[in-house]
Amino acid sequence: MKIELGDVAALARGCAVLGTGGGGDVRTGALAAKRAIQEYGAVPLVRLADLPGDALVVPLSGIGAPTVSHEMIPGEGEPERIAEEVERLFGRPPGAVMSSEIGGANGVAPVAWAARLRLPLLDADGMGRAFPEVQMVSMYVAGLPADLVIMSDVAGNVVTIRPVDGLWSERLARAVCVAAGSHALMADYVLTAEQAGGAVIEGTVTRALAVGRATEGTAEPLEALRRELGAARLITGKLTDVERRTTGGFVRGTATIEGTGDDRGRTLTVELQNENLVAVEDGRFRAMVPDLITVVDTETAIAVQTEGLRYGQRVTVLAWPCDPLWRTPKGLETAGPRAFGYDLDYVPVEDLTGAPAEGPVGVAGE
Template sequence: MKIEVSDIPALARGCAVLGTGGGGDVRTGSLAAIRAIQAYGEVPLVQLADLPEDALVVPLSGIGAPTVSHEMIHGEDEPRRIAEEIERIFGRPPAAVMSSEIGGANGVAPVAWAAQLGLPLLDADGMGRAFPEVQMVSMYVAGLPADLVIMSDVAGNVVTIRPVDGLWSERLARAVCVAAGSHALMADYVLTAGRARGAVIEGTVTRALALGRATEGTSEPLRALQRELGASRLVTGKLTDVERRTSGGFVRGTATIEGAGDDRGRTLTLELQNENLVAVENGRVRAMVPDLITVVDTETAVAVQTEGLRYGQRVTVLAWPCDPLWRTAKGLETAGPQAFGYDLDYLPIEELEGEPRG
């Protein structure tokens, strides 16, 4: 399969849903992907089994505050500089690009980066969603050493970091990101295809495409998306309060949705750190990270990123189960509610909500 220009709208819609509010605005990633395909050609989508054991896979993502990415857009030189640094270090060029996180612009933009580098895109990622911190990837949970991070910014700087572990990779990469204006391109966990087996979440590009296509040509896009996700509907209503601040390379804040129609009288609050992390209604937790919580436009089922939340929007909040990897002890230690500072013991969305609500 090759990713064509006609695939980008569906891919973007699916990545926005999987972004759970973060990962960057898909509009900029979509424009970059379309332009790159037009300039360099369609991008082959390959499976991990298609690659030789020693083929170098490069997980790429933007790092920083999503609000900054609107104005500080990646150029073509950044992925090229990272690829050159990889070849200098390993003595051979990369064989494939992989999205570090399939959510948001970080799920769409790798199509552009792959096209610019003349490489295929791997049908996999390191999260199955979006997370805000560098160590919050499946490779870290699988126990792979985070011994190389390469970053490039719009000014032309290239920084190679040799962290001692995943937590230090976050600290050091975040410091470089803040120095670069809270936005940079990053390759982390550069690994061979052999080491990637069992350490990445496969099939996520295909999954994003399926989610995007689920809402095409239907008079009930919200119901179609909820069905495709197997999601619970937490509330439908109006955004009545949004509080956001950008600090330390993150967007943090809260959003409040007051129920309408059948949900009138209910109020749901979302806790944000780039992504939607916890949903609370009247002191009761309705869903929590690492399960996925996404805000979508009630009429169109188009996902709304955290930086796009505005007073008065009519929205629906959906939640559904994460990849099983995140429910392991190491997965919850890495990206469960306590990893974000919440005094909560993780409970799966299935236990909190029972059967998905219509």
Template sequence: MVDHDPVREVTRADVAALAAGCAVFGTGGGGPVHIERLATEAALDEHGPVRLISVAGLTDDDAAIVLSGVGSPSVGVEMLGAKGQPATVVREVERLIGRPVTAVMPAEIGGSNGVSAVRWAAELGLTVLDADGMGRAFPEATMIAMNVAGLVSEFCVLADMIGNVAVLRTVDLAWLERQARAMIVASGSVTLGAHYVMTSRNAPGAVIEGTVGRALRVGRALLAADDPVAALCTALGAGLLITGKVVDVERTATDGFTRGAMTVDGVGTDRGRRLRVELQNENLVALDEGEVVASVPDLIAVVDTETGTAISTEMLRFGQRVSVLAWPCDPLWRTPRGLELAGPAAFGYHLPYVPLAGTGR
């Protein structure tokens, strides 16, 4: 459901719900939200509320830059961004396009990037576009709605923590992924990047609309609930795959990605069952005794059974009591082009994509 109110505000009081919702849509990736929640609350305390504008509310004078922290979430837990990084990126973008940037759009609503967009906008005096490029989190540059829609990214700006700035003009996003990833690894596996300039002309139909507002609604439902897991299932249109205990975690950081798997043994009514979730920054495939029960591009989230709080892949630990949820992706990802870019085969899994039932919206 897309909220078509043309202009709203995100206040300090909204940040807790936004962070909770973004963590769920991170599907294990996108970076942990707790640090960004604190930083965003501080930014709104200093600069005041941020205007949230819908795609329909864009004017001919608007230019929304797609901004995101990129790299390994495991590294991002320990390596914080530098003050002034967003301004460095935006100044370079404005130099390239010859016009002011008026809004920030998160590349992904999932994880820290969905929350960070509000902080960056507050610090820069910009608005936030109520949309993103994924409707979740994905690990690679090619896996973005604008690429599915056939829009060309004319450049990418990268700025690291010590002030290095790079501008890449690649022939396509696959080459951007290769070249940017090498630079990101050289910068310590975490940096800030911008690509795509969204306007009133090219944004409709090429972005996933209303996702900032949706993250807020899901977060509010979670924080207000007596039964958080049930509330999430209702708010997301999700199914509960298993409730149990984490009995094994395999995780390494290589080539700028967090890769591995985790295994959950069922408890209660799920006793005797075992679920394995494959990871690459995000939760990619859920297997129940070897049978695929959910896979990308549909969404899989691991949450704390008592609180409903989403657990990112870098925070998974032996012994945690968790519930694993899955719900359908945005219809854009179920198109042939969407599955080509972000279906199981795009991650090296040789298995057919079987869509989850329900709307997931």
């Protein structure tokens, strides 16, 4: 299979939904992907089984605050500089590009990076969604050493970091990111195809394509999307308050939605750190990380990123189960509520909403 020009729009829609508000604005990633395909041709989409065991897989992602990436357009030399550094360090060139996170622009832009590097794109990622911190990837949960991070910025700087563990990879990479203006391109967990088996979440690019195509040609895009995701509808209403600030390389804040129609009289608050973290109604949690919470336009079912939230928008909040990897003890330690400072035990979204999910549930449910 190849990702053609006509696939980019659906991929972008799906990545926006899976991004849970973060991962960067898909519009810039989609434009970059379309331009690269036009210049270099369609991008082969491969499975791990298609690669030699010693092929180097390079997970790539933009790191920084989404509000900054929306305004500061990346340069075009970052992926080439990172690929050159990989070849210098390993003595051989990369064999494939992988998205570190399938959510937001970080799920779409790898199409452009793969095209520019003349490499295939691996049908996998490290999250099955988007998360804000470097160590919040499946490779860390799987116990692979986080001993290499390569970063490049729009000014042409290349920084190679040798952290002692995943937590230090986040601290050091975030400091470099802030110095670069709160946005840079990053490769972390460079690994062989053999090492990637069981350490990455497979099938997530095709999953994003399916999510993006679910709303095509239907008179009820919101319901079609909800069913494709197996999601619970938390509320439908109007955004009445948005508090958002950029600090330390993150976007943090809250969004308040007052219910309309059947939900009139209800109020839901969504707290965010780049991504939507928890949804709270009347002091009661309705959904929490690592489960996915996405705000979509009620009429079109197009996801609204955290940096795009505006007063008066008519939106619906959807929530659905994460990949099973994140519900393991190590997964919850890495990206559960306490990893974000919430003093509470994780409760699955299907238990909080009281309704079993319909249709596909996460990547593993396909």
